[in-house]
Amino acid sequence: MLKPNNTRGKLIVVEGIDGSGKxxxxxxxxxxxxxxxxSVYFSEWNSSMLVKSTTKxxxxxxxxxxxxxxxxxxxxxxDRWENSIYPLLKAGVIVLADRYAxxxxxxxxxRGVDPGWVRNMYSFAIQPDAALYFRVPLDIAVERIxxxxxxxxxxxxxxxxxxxxxxxxxxxxxxGRILDEYDKMxxxxxxxxxxxxxxxxxxxxxxxxxxxxxLKDWEGLPNPNRVPITLKNPQAADKGKGGKK
Amino acid sequence: xxxxxxxxxxxxYRELQQMPGRLVVLEGSxxxxxxxxxxxxRRWLEDEGYxxxxxxxxxxxxxxxxxxEAKRGxxxxxxxxxxxxxxxxxxxxxxxxxxxxxxxFVVLSDRYFYSVIARDCARGVDQEWxxxxxxxxxxxxxxxxxxxxxxxxxxxxxxxRGLNYxxxxxxxxxADNLYDSFVNYQTxxxxxxxxxxxxxxxxxxxxxxxxxxxxEELKGHIQEVLYNRQPKTKKPx
Numbered sequence: 001m002l003k004p005n006n007t008r009g010k011l012i013v014v015e016g017i018d019g020s021g022k023x024x025x026x027x028x029x030x031x032x033x034x035x036x037x038x039s040v041y042f043s044e045w046n047s048s049m050l051v052k053s054t055t056k057x058x059x060x061x062x063x064x065x066x067x068x069x070x071x072x073x074x075x076x077x078x079d080r081w082e083n084s085i086y087p088l089l090k091a092g093v094i095v096l097a098d099r100y101a102x103x104x105x106x107x108x109x110x111r112g113v114d115p116g117w118v119r120n121m122y123s124f125a126i127q128p129d130a131a132l133y134f135r136v137p138l139d140i141a142v143e144r145i146x147x148x149x150x151x152x153x154x155x156x157x158x159x160x161x162x163x164x165x166x167x168x169x170x171x172x173x174x175x176g177r178i179l180d181e182y183d184k185m186x187x188x189x190x191x192x193x194x195x196x197x198x199x200x201x202x203x204x205x206x207x208x209x210x211x212x213x214x215l216k217d218w219e220g221l222p223n224p225n226r227v228p229i230t231l232k233n234p235q236a237a238d239k240g241k242g243g244k245k
Numbered sequence: 246x247x248x249x250x251x252x253x254x255x256x257x258y259r260e261l262q263q264m265p266g267r268l269v270v271l272e273g274s275x276x277x278x279x280x281x282x283x284x285x286x287r288r289w290l291e292d293e294g295y296x297x298x299x300x301x302x303x304x305x306x307x308x309x310x311x312x313x314e315a316k317r318g319x320x321x322x323x324x325x326x327x328x329x330x331x332x333x334x335x336x337x338x339x340x341x342x343x344x345x346x347x348x349x350f351v352v353l354s355d356r357y358f359y360s361v362i363a364r365d366c367a368r369g370v371d372q373e374w375x376x377x378x379x380x381x382x383x384x385x386x387x388x389x390x391x392x393x394x395x396x397x398x399x400x401x402x403x404x405x406r407g408l409n410y411x412x413x414x415x416x417x418x419x420a421d422n423l424y425d426s427f428v429n430y431q432t433x434x435x436x437x438x439x440x441x442x443x444x445x446x447x448x449x450x451x452x453x454x455x456x457x458x459x460x461e462e463l464k465g466h467i468q469e470v471l472y473n474r475q476p477k478t479k480k481p482x
Contacts, residue, residue, distance in 0.1 A: 050320070050321070054307065054308055057307075058307055065336070066256075066258055067256060067335045067339065068307060071328055071332040071335055072308075075328035075329050082322025082325055111258065112258025114253070114254035114257050117254050117377065121374075121377075123374060124374065
């Protein structure tokens with residue numbers, strides 16, 4: 001179970017398999033919320049600078065096991081949680097997250113880790129005010145990804161699971177497993193399903209209607225200049241000030 | 246030969262064979278003499294004909310760079326730090342400890358996850374959360390808890406490698422200087438370890454005594470664990 005949101009802020013997350021169109025939708029939502037005068041912060045899955053070097057090296061060496069992969073992704077999340085997401089929610093900001101704990105619950109379980117174990121690992125996180133799940137049939141998502149991208153990556157395609165020697169086939173099987181896990185979570189975590197095969201603008205209209213309800217009668221941190229929040233990486237900031245060796 | 250037993254779900258995606266090896270853990274504070282004892286135990290076990298593998302906290306190649314980098318920057322939150330250690334632990338368990346146990350080695354582990362839980366506890370991390378996180382951990386055959394008073398630890402460290410920022414808990418501001426902070430932090434850790442003793446079946450060993458006396462006692466406990474087992478190349482007496 002995730003924790004109830006007792007902060008002043010609002011947490012909105014998008015979820016879905018690769019190629020579901022969630023990043024396009026959250027980007028449009030981000031711009032719209034800024035234009036409405038809200039304080040908004042955007043956080044992306046797997047983007048902590050601290051964990052990046054470790055993840056990169058292990059991916060290159062293909063030395064991840066399902067468990068170490070799972071823990072390191074949670075480390076990345078925890079770093080973003082402790083340094084940006086949670087303090088900003090407390091301050092009254094709308095935090096938008098492209099992928100959240102549900103990504104781990106879907107992918108890591110698809111890789112074979114224990115569902116209860118991974119849910120406990122993320123249990124410090126808050127249940128979002130809106131968790132939008134962009135659902136597309138497997139074939140459409142796979143077609144979108146394989147036509148848009150030159151080459152699939154090893155872990156992205158689930159090659160570590162030995163599902164198939166063919167990387168495209170492996171990707172499809174792996175995404176299928178992830179899709180099953182997402183569908184199982186709809187009731188468990190109250191994910192709001194959005195049909196990802198609709199026109200982009202029709203999906204965005206639905207998204208905005210949902211978010212309008214979430215933000216009704218709510219007052220967060222003022223944003224007089226209508227600019228997005230960009231937190232500096234603390235380590236980079238230290239170097240800039242010349243305060244570190 | 247026994248089937249492996251985990252504290253929780255372990256690694257459900259892995260089929261684990263029986264493990265003829267033995268997992269022996271040495272726990273205890275910084276400066277309590279763990280690495281000295283491990284060196285002695287390794288030599289003794291090898292003389293007895295056992296194949297020995299040793300491992301220790303934060304020694305995984307997977308997370309080494311990340312942990313070092315993070316410590317230099319001092320920007321790690323308690324959850325992030327805890328999870329980094331968990332990744333290190335999982336990596337060594339899956340890629341080093343389990344294979345060694347399957348091959349019949351005696352694995353000497355310089356600390357196990359109990360140290361990480363104790364460290365987390367001192368930093369206000371939720372205890373239930375941390376315990377469940379280590380549901381992946383294999384139950385050791387023996388956990389030897391080397392216990393020394395804080396004055397002993399101070400004396401050994403000052404005449405050895407010195408006091409360090411992290412071992413003194415300076416990141417949680419227990420005092421304004423390294424010495425007081427070390428004393429406060431290690432006192433707290435000792436209390437936490439005492440609390441873990443019965444939960445995790447630690448065998449307490451008085452480490453205020455000389456290296457030789459401690460070594461003799463450790464040997465006795467390890468012999469009991471090895472008693473029913475034939476050494477790889479030589480018969481036990």
